[in-house]
Amino acid sequence: xxxxxxxxxxxxxxxxxxxxxxxxxxxxxxxxxxxxxxxxxxxxxxxxxxxxxxxxxxxxxxxxxxxxxxxxxxxxxxxxxxxxxxxxxxxxxxxxxxxxxxxxxxxxxxxxxxxxxxxxxxxxxxxxxxxxxxxxxxxxxxxxxxxxxxxxxxxxxxxxxxxxxxxxxxxxxxxxxxxxxxxxxxxxxxxxxxxxxxxxxxxxxxxxxxxxxxxxxxxxxxxxxxxxxxxxxxxxxxxxxx
Amino acid sequence: xxxxxxxxxxxxxxxxxxxxxxxxxxxxxxxxxxxxxxxxxxxxxxxxxxxxxxxxxxxxxxxxxxxxxxxxxxxxxxxxxxxxxxxxxxxxxxxxxxxxxxxxxxxxxxxxxxxxxxxxxxxxxxxxxxxxxxxxxxxxxxxxxxxxxxxxxxxxxxxxxxxxxxxxxxxxxxxxxxxxxxxxxxxxxxxxxxxxxxxxxxxxxxxxxxxxxxxxxxxxxxxxxxxxxxxxxxxxxxxxxx
Numbered sequence: 001x002x003x004x005x006x007x008x009x010x011x012x013x014x015x016x017x018x019x020x021x022x023x024x025x026x027x028x029x030x031x032x033x034x035x036x037x038x039x040x041x042x043x044x045x046x047x048x049x050x051x052x053x054x055x056x057x058x059x060x061x062x063x064x065x066x067x068x069x070x071x072x073x074x075x076x077x078x079x080x081x082x083x084x085x086x087x088x089x090x091x092x093x094x095x096x097x098x099x100x101x102x103x104x105x106x107x108x109x110x111x112x113x114x115x116x117x118x119x120x121x122x123x124x125x126x127x128x129x130x131x132x133x134x135x136x137x138x139x140x141x142x143x144x145x146x147x148x149x150x151x152x153x154x155x156x157x158x159x160x161x162x163x164x165x166x167x168x169x170x171x172x173x174x175x176x177x178x179x180x181x182x183x184x185x186x187x188x189x190x191x192x193x194x195x196x197x198x199x200x201x202x203x204x205x206x207x208x209x210x211x212x213x214x215x216x217x218x219x220x221x222x223x224x225x226x227x228x229x230x231x232x233x234x235x236x237x238x239x240x241x242x
Numbered sequence: 243x244x245x246x247x248x249x250x251x252x253x254x255x256x257x258x259x260x261x262x263x264x265x266x267x268x269x270x271x272x273x274x275x276x277x278x279x280x281x282x283x284x285x286x287x288x289x290x291x292x293x294x295x296x297x298x299x300x301x302x303x304x305x306x307x308x309x310x311x312x313x314x315x316x317x318x319x320x321x322x323x324x325x326x327x328x329x330x331x332x333x334x335x336x337x338x339x340x341x342x343x344x345x346x347x348x349x350x351x352x353x354x355x356x357x358x359x360x361x362x363x364x365x366x367x368x369x370x371x372x373x374x375x376x377x378x379x380x381x382x383x384x385x386x387x388x389x390x391x392x393x394x395x396x397x398x399x400x401x402x403x404x405x406x407x408x409x410x411x412x413x414x415x416x417x418x419x420x421x422x423x424x425x426x427x428x429x430x431x432x433x434x435x436x437x438x439x440x441x442x443x444x445x446x447x448x449x450x451x452x453x454x455x456x457x458x459x460x461x462x463x464x465x466x467x468x469x470x471x472x473x474x475x476x477x478x479x480x481x482x483x484x
Contacts, residue, residue: 019261021361061329061361082327085363087303119263119303121327175413 007138011106011114017054019113022120023065024052024158025080026165027073029129030182034147035198036129037162038072039154040140044103047096047155050162051143052120065123072143074133079181080123083168084161087119091157100155104139120157124165126181170200177218180239186222188234189213249380253348253356259296261355264362265307266294266400267322268407269315271371272424276389277440278371279404280314281396282382286345289338289397292404293385294362307365314385316375321423322365325410326403329361333399342397346381366407368423412442419460422481428464430476431455 027038040049053068055061065080094115101108108114134143146152151162169178179187179195193209213219220240224233269280282291295310297303307322336357343350350356376385388394393404411420421429421437435451455461462482466475 018359018361021262055329055361057359058331060331061327064329085303085324085327087297087306087363089300089302117260117299119260119297121329171417 007104008106011101012108012112016057017113018057020116020118022052022054022118023061023068024050024086024120024122024161025065025068025072026050026122026124026162027069027132028124028126028165028169028182029132029145030195030198031129031145033194033198035195036145036147037151038132038134038143039146039151040072040136041142041144042100042103042139042155043141045100047100048152048158049140049155050158051137053137061121065121069123069125069127071137072135073127073131074135075127075131078125078127080125081168081172081176082121083124084122084164085119086122086157086161088157089117091120092118093156096155100139120161122161122165124169126169126178128181166199173199174212174216177239186236186238188236190234192219192237249346250348253343254350254354258299259355260299262358262360264294264296264360265303265310266292266328266362266364266403267307267310267314268292268364268366268404269311269374270366270368270407270411270424271374271387272437272440273371273387275436275440278387278389279393280374280376280385281388281393282314282378283384283386284342284345284381285383287342289342290394290400291382291397292400293379295379303363307363311365311367313379314377315369315373316377317369317373320367320369322367323410323414323418324363325366326364326406327361328364328399328403330399331359333362334360335398338397342381362403364403364407366411368411368420370423408441415441416454416458419481428478428480430478432476434461434479 029036029038038051040051041047042049051068051072053064055064062080066078069078069080070076097115098108129145134145136143148166151159153159154162172178173196178199179192182195183192189210192213193204193206196209197204218240219237222236222238224235271278271280280293282293283289284291293310293314295306297306301309304322308320311320311322312318339357340350371387376387378385390408393401395401396404414420415438420441421434424437425434431452434455435446435448438451439446460482461479464478464480466477
């Protein structure tokens with residue numbers, strides 16, 4: 001949708017979306033030893049939000065989530081994980097929604113389905129920061145990375161959705177290949193420990209971490225990193241794909 | 243709803259339910275060394291299904307799930323866990339739905355919202371078999387326990403929903419207090435090992451299992467079970483509530 005009239009028509013008149021259900025994505029990237037997430041800022045407002053979207057009537061839920069992720073990052077076929085459904089009856093605020101829409105020149109009729117109650121299905125994704133092209137959606141004018149300790153107040157229950165995603169990521173950290181997309185193809189033990197410490201928000205004892213991560217059978221040791229004296233060079237590792 | 247006219251009126255005319263979203267519950271119980279789930283059979287049909295329901299417009303999602311569980315089991319405040327959202331575009335079959343409704347004397351107009359696409363939020367519950375009073379819903383004439391190896395063909399994607407619940411339960415078996423509601427208040431090491439073997443569908447080595455389950459810090463050893471020679475009596479355990 002490049003024309004504003006298309007955008008207006010789409011939201012005001014078309015109803016090819018599944019009622020009552022939205023998707024919100026917590027997209028994690030790792031850069032300069034910081035874990036970050038992507039946030040949108042709605043046009044002409046001070047509302048920040050997680051990237052999200054709706055489900056087309058003829059679209060599978062998982063495809064809708066992949067589409068949202070691709071539209072905001074340019075990446076295809078990224079590992080996405082459903083982590084929670086947010087379904088409190090009062091979780092959305094109609095006035096906020098009307099403000100956001102009218103700030104983009106869209107006027108929703110009072111009975112428009114977008115103003116009704118929605119439940120939201122939360123997904124998290126772990127992406128390669130260097131490959132992402134952050135792209136705002138039709139209603140927002142910025143899409144940017146935010147360090148986890150600098151996340152602004154988000155609209156609706158989006159802060160809570162983010163917190164739950166981080167909590168799930170921490171719980172799953174030794175069960176899923178969380179580093180797979182967050183780290184470069186090869187990395188040192190220091191680098192992966194750094195990532196784990198950043199996600200967990202705490203320091204880990206080197207020997208314990210190394211024993212644990214190696215015991216999972218997900219890492220393959222390849223060669224020494226050649227950057228000076230060979231006897232001091234750390235080993236490089238990569239993930240074993242099964 | 244005791245009167246059939248109320249039931250007819252409720253489904254044919256009332257629309258106080260959130261569109262597009264349903265709930266399906268996989269309710270696990272443990273009895274005679276068998277893991278079982280509760281299934282409904284729709285009136286005057288051969289359709290079997292998981293207990294489920296919809297969300298009232300003024301009801302939180304979690305409350306709706308608790309209500310479904312209470313209505314089918316008589317139990318309140320049971321630990322329920324969301325495990326997956328099922329959102330394929332073709333997951334429901336309108337004809338099946340019409341058949342089920344008309345077998346209960348309810349005729350849905352062709353544009354009735356119940357005949358539209360629904361996504362379903364899967365919950366699993368672990369309940370005390372001995373306390374459950376299985377209770378059919380308005381559209382079904384039986385609500386019964388089925389051993390996991392004797393589950394009939396279920397309607398829609400309910401077999402897949404059950405499989406995913408079991409898979410999740412197996413993944414979580416050492417992270418959650420899965421035995422808490424499935425076992426009596428006190429139990430022997432044999433009994434809890436039996437439960438774990440039944441859920442996992444495989445035999446476990448006694449010494450390994452005992453070491454692992456005790457290392458979780460969720461069990462408290464209380465006293466020997468007095469049933470004969472004291473030197474052969476096994477210890478009893480109970481769960482530590484935090």
